Amino acid sequence: MKKRILSVVGTRPEAIKMAPVILGLKNEPWAEVRVLATAQHRQMLDQVLGFFGIRPDIDLDIMRPNQSLTTLTARLLLELDTVLATEKPDVVLVQGDTTTVMTVALACFYQRIPIGHVEAGLRTWDMQNPFPEEANRVIAGKLARWHFAPTEGSRQNLLREGIADGDISVTGNTVIDALLMTAAKELDVGIGLDPTRRLVLITCHRRENFGEPFENICLALQTLAKQNPDVQFLYPVHPNPNVKDVAHRMLASQQNMLLCEPLDYAPFVAAMKLAYLIISDSGGVQEEAPALGKPVLVLREETERPEAVEMGVVKLVGTDCLRIVQEAQKLLDDKEAYQAMARGISPYGDGQAAGRVIGVLRKHFA
Numbered sequence: 001m002k003k004r005i006l007s008v009v010g011t012r013p014e015a016i017k018m019a020p021v022i023l024g025l026k027n028e029p030w031a032e033v034r035v036l037a038t039a040q041h042r043q044m045l046d047q048v049l050g051f052f053g054i055r056p057d058i059d060l061d062i063m064r065p066n067q068s069l070t071t072l073t074a075r076l077l078l079e080l081d082t083v084l085a086t087e088k089p090d091v092v093l094v095q096g097d098t099t100t101v102m103t104v105a106l107a108c109f110y111q112r113i114p115i116g117h118v119e120a121g122l123r124t125w126d127m128q129n130p131f132p133e134e135a136n137r138v139i140a141g142k143l144a145r146w147h148f149a150p151t152e153g154s155r156q157n158l159l160r161e162g163i164a165d166g167d168i169s170v171t172g173n174t175v176i177d178a179l180l181m182t183a184a185k186e187l188d189v190g191i192g193l194d195p196t197r198r199l200v201l202i203t204c205h206r207r208e209n210f211g212e213p214f215e216n217i218c219l220a221l222q223t224l225a226k227q228n229p230d231v232q233f234l235y236p237v238h239p240n241p242n243v244k245d246v247a248h249r250m251l252a253s254q255q256n257m258l259l260c261e262p263l264d265y266a267p268f269v270a271a272m273k274l275a276y277l278i279i280s281d282s283g284g285v286q287e288e289a290p291a292l293g294k295p296v297l298v299l300r301e302e303t304e305r306p307e308a309v310e311m312g313v314v315k316l317v318g319t320d321c322l323r324i325v326q327e328a329q330k331l332l333d334d335k336e337a338y339q340a341m342a343r344g345i346s347p348y349g350d351g352q353a354a355g356r357v358i359g360v361l362r363k364h365f366a
Contacts, residue, residue, distance in 0.1 A: 002032040003365040006089035010040035010062075010100030013175075013284045015048035016265060017119060018095045020177035020354035022054055028358060030366035034087060038062045038076060038100045043239075047264040052178075058083055066241065069132060072099050080107035090365065091145075095119055095174070097130075097137035105140040114145035118174060118357060121147060121154030122283075122304035129302045130283075131208045137304075146364075148357050150348055151307055171356035172349025175287045179269065180351040183292065187270035191260060197232045200224070200328070201275040203282050204247075204299055205238035213319035214243065217299055218250040220324035221279070225254040227325075228332060233257045234271060277331050277338075279324070286314050293344030297327050307347035312340060 007022050009015045025033045037056035039045055042063040049056065060079045062072065076099065084092075084107055092108050094101040095118040108115050117140050127134050138161075141147065147163055149155040150173035158168050193199060204217055225233050237247045237259050251257050263271060269288075272278065278289050281299040289296045290313040297317045298309075308314035317327045331338045 002030055003090040004032045004034060004088065005091055005093060005361070006034045006036055006084075006087055007093045008036045008038065008100060008104050009045065009049070009056075009095070010038035011098050012041055012044035012048050012265070013282075014095045014098060014100065015045050015052070015054075016178045016284065017174045018093070019048070019052040019054060020174050020181065021093065021095075021118060021357050023052065024354045024358050025361075028362065028366070030362065034058070034089070036060070036083060036087075038079075038104075040072065040076075040098060040100045044262055051182075051265050058087075069099060073103055076100065076103040077107055080104060081110070084108065084111050084113060089113060091116055091361065093118060094140065097122065097133040097140070099132065099136060102132075102136035102139050105143040109143045115140070115143060116146040116148065116357070116361065117141065117144035118148045118171075119150055119154075120144065121149040121151075121156075121158040121168070123154075123157045124302045124304045126302055129208060130206060130300070130304070133283075134304070146360060148353075148360070150353070153307055169356065169360050171360075172351075172353035173287055174349075174353045174357070175284055176291055176346060176349040177351050177354045179288050179291060182266055182269045183273060185266070187266050187273070189263070189270045189274065190267045191234070191258065193234070193258075193274065194232055197230060198276040198332070199271075199274050200231055200233045200332075201271050201278045201280075202233060202235040203238075203278075203280040203285060204235075205240065205243050206281045206300070209281055209299065209319060210242040214246055215250070216319050216321045217324065218246060220321040220328075221257070222250055222254060223321070223325050224328055225251070225257045227329065229256055231256065231276075231332065234275075235259050236261065236263045236268070236271075238262060277328065279328060287346070287348045290314060291344070291346035291348070293342050295331055295338065295341035297324065297331075299324070305348075311345060311347055313343060313345060315341070 036058045147168045
């Protein structure tokens with residue numbers, strides 16, 4: 001009999017990173033793959049699944065405008081309890097550190113269903129940063145049966161928490177698998193950009209940056225746009241009103257600052273390929289951009305992805321307006337400083353991570 005594998009995705013980053021695993025498992029003769037979409041992020045999730053040709057078998061459509069974490073968690077747990085009882089999977093695969101991941105892990109624990117955690121072991125050791133992701137991945141890590149760590153550092157984090165070494169596999173990060181699959185194609189940003197001008201790509205949406213930190217970030221971006229009229233800035237703005245309203249109020253008047261709707265995955269990869277510099281608070285961008293040779297200034301005080309910082313291709317700049325401006329301006333003005341970060345090296349994998357994840361499951365089930 002085939003083993004039933006339920007792969008759960010809720011947000012765009014989860015879909016990107018799970019896509020290579022889902023597609024690979026569909027070629028395994030011993031596996032029956034089912035895909036559950038919680039739709040924690042509706043539109044952005046659908047875009048990615050469509051790009052990779054993945055159709056969910058079950059869709060909870062859980063997203064509601066500006067819903068609280070408490071409401072999201074409670075509704076997910078109730079919905080998942082019914083789904084798991086009906087599906088009866090042999091294993092459930094989750095990826096990362098979203099509320100979807102934490103609630104799936106808890107719901108599976110209650111029904112004694114083993115969990116495989118892709119991208120396991122990322123830690124800042126600060127429950128408030130990033131919030132709520134650090135707590136989500138710690139809880140998932142305590143409940144998982146298989147831990148697919150992207151790096152040796154992540155493996156060490158899990159060992160430090162008492163996870164058995166035999167339950168951990170260092171696989172690399174599946175985001176590099178997805179990135180290389182996508183970057184090899186002919187891609188179009190779909191937005192009119194001037195190819196003669198350098199491009200600074202911006203993403204900023206993290207919950208812990210809402211309020212004054214995000215206003216400081218926008219002030220820094222406004223300053224950079226004014227200081228560098230020959231540089232074009234592209235900011236795909238997250239739809240959350242805590243981001244969208246402030247960004248448009250503070251940045252829309254800058255002629256060289258292009259605000260647009262969130263880009264689909266393929267156009268965003270195209271934008272990363274074109275970018276001279278990326279300024280972001282995203283976790284995934286910290287992993288993807290170094291592989292494309294793009295320096296990243298991270299709008300966070302801490303990161304659970306220290307490997308790229310240690311290699312010098314990513315730099316933490318926080319949310320202080322002056323520091324963001326100084327570090328970005330240095331990379332725009334100083335060619336040596338720029339080349340030191342734009343080295344095209346990545347500590348996050350070789351594009352074969354999904355195969356290693358599948359290999360562990362094959363060995364156990366097949």
